[in-house]
Amino acid sequence: MLKENDPAREINDLTLPQNDKLEELQEKGIKLYGGKYVRTHLARQLIEDYPALEGQKVNVAGRIMAIRGHGKASFANLQDGSGKIQIYLRLKDVGSESYQIFNRLDVGDIIGAEGNLFKTRSGEVTVAVENFTLLAKSLRTLPEKWHGLRDIELRYRQRYLDLLVNPQVREVFVSRSKIIQAMRKFLEQRGFLEVETPMMHLIPGGANARPFTTHHNALDLDLYLRIAPELYLKRLIIGGLEKIYEINRNFRNEGISTKHNPEFTMLELYQAYADYHDMLKLTEELIYAVAQEVPGTPVVVFEDVTLNLAPPYKKISMLEAVKQYTGIDFSGLGETVKARAAAKTLNITVEKDDSWGVILNKVFEEKVEANLIQPTFILDYPIEISPLAKKKEDDPRLTYRFELFISGREIANAFSELNDPLEQRMRFLKQVEKRQAGDEEAHMMDEDFVTALEYGMPPTGGLGIGIDRLIMIMTNSASIRDVILFPLLRPKE
RNA sequence: GAGCCAUUAGCUCAGACGGUAGAGCACCUGACUUUUAAUCAGGGUGUCCGGGGUUCGAGUCCCCGAUGGCUCACCA
DSSP states (O other), rough: OOOTHHHHHHHHTTTTTHHHHHHHHHHHTTSSSSOOOOOOOOOOHHHHHHHHTTTHHHHEEEEEEEEESSSSSSEEEEEEEEEEEEEEEEEEOOOOOHHHHHOOTTOEEEEEEEEEEETTTOOEEEEEEEEEEEOOOOOOOOOTTTTTOHHHHHHHHHHHHHHHHHHHHHHHHHHHHHHHHHHHHHHHHHOOEEOOSEESSSSSSSSSOOOOOOETTTTTTTEEEOOOHHHHHHHHHTTTTEEEEEEEEEOSSSOOOOTTTEEEEEEEEEEEEHHHHHHHHHHHHHHHHHHTTTSSSSEETTEEEEEEOSOOOOEEEEEHHHHHHHHHHHHOSSSHHHEEEEHHHHTTOOOOTOHHHHHHHHHHHHHHHOOOOSOEEEEOOOOGGOOOOOOOSSOOOOOOOOOEEEETTEEEEEBBBOOOOHHHHHHHHHHHHHTTTTTTSSSOOOHHHHHEEEOOOOOEEEEEEEEEHHHHHHHTOOGGTTSSSSSSOOOOO
């Protein structure tokens, strides 16, 4: 008697209808799980090069996605990485024993098949199988072929099934790969060097966010998963690597939504002797170059809205944008008291200790952001919320920083990097104050980074692009979970 | 973290008013040598998400919980 949680029992229960088949196959000496199989062609090649391949003997392998039995002959669809190919088996061609084995196979099984290529009466390119090999027996039933796998939870939890039966899903992830490839190509052409910096940080920095914590046993050291690579990349600029980028994961211990996954992919790049105007130009050009390759046009439809990703993009300062959408000119409201009063008239709740810049940003986020549908650069962010950006010379309340918005979402963030170590230390100290006042997302003091700055960092432009969000737009995906293969979900039980 | 919605066969879904749980695909049995959502004949394979409660009787009504989705909050 098998115990309740014995794995063998589970398999027995699951495959009840197929158990007899398994035994029958094994009795016939058929291996359920084969080894290497040499393919001469992929499915798509057979179809594309059909005229040249007609009548030729080919070897294909793939998963059986459909079987249509006709007594002494059978059709099946084989799916491989390139597409689908039909195979045709006749009792007469393969022999009765082989044919009987084929009849014991199921949709979901993986086989290799050899035979001559021909076209059926209805014109479908087909392999007339002479012999075949079982490469992997499926013990579970594949989701239905017609409707595919609709259950969103199952699609994320069992992404392999989603990929197998929903071709559009596969397309999205192929696009994702190509988009990132196009970025690398673009940056390489411009002389940027790809680097990798630590994922585990002693001091999490480079963004305002709550980190994940972890622990290194041998050093008995508490560490944080990085929230951004920024401070390490700038150390490399100081080290003389003048054009660098990193495409990698960031981790932020915050809520999950259609726009947020706890781990997400960022492009961050830094260019010595450049400023945020250079970054702005680079951003436009990069997005345009990527769009040219995938989806192949700068005009894309996202959430039923047509977006034009061809530069130049709209550029407007935060102050002007706020004025435009609220009628209030915050530049004149020098005193925090006045800014607070203005926010109140807009029904925006501000905290007691919110300063001018924080209030301005809140007004911007609530009243402007959602309206920025076509690509729009918002320039000159308040200094309080930009502790790593260089202060504007003509207005010390602001910094040389911009963000790019598309479809109301923040896609890119860039600035002329603050390279004055004394000021950086002051800015960190202000962050530490906020932190002590209970702001868990404020920066910690990073003395090691300030020390690096003290050796002298060239004026530098830095840029970050949220790759997942950009891919959402390029692939018209409504949720970030649709562009991340394995989004974080709560465990089932 | 809050509100709303969903959860029924392996998958996609139906199940008025509370009265013995259904369909299609898949699967099983049989027929069929160019089909393609093959077709034809037969077969229902189920912890109705879980736990309580109301009721003579609960997939259905009530409460609690789980997971997911959307919106909001936090954030990129």
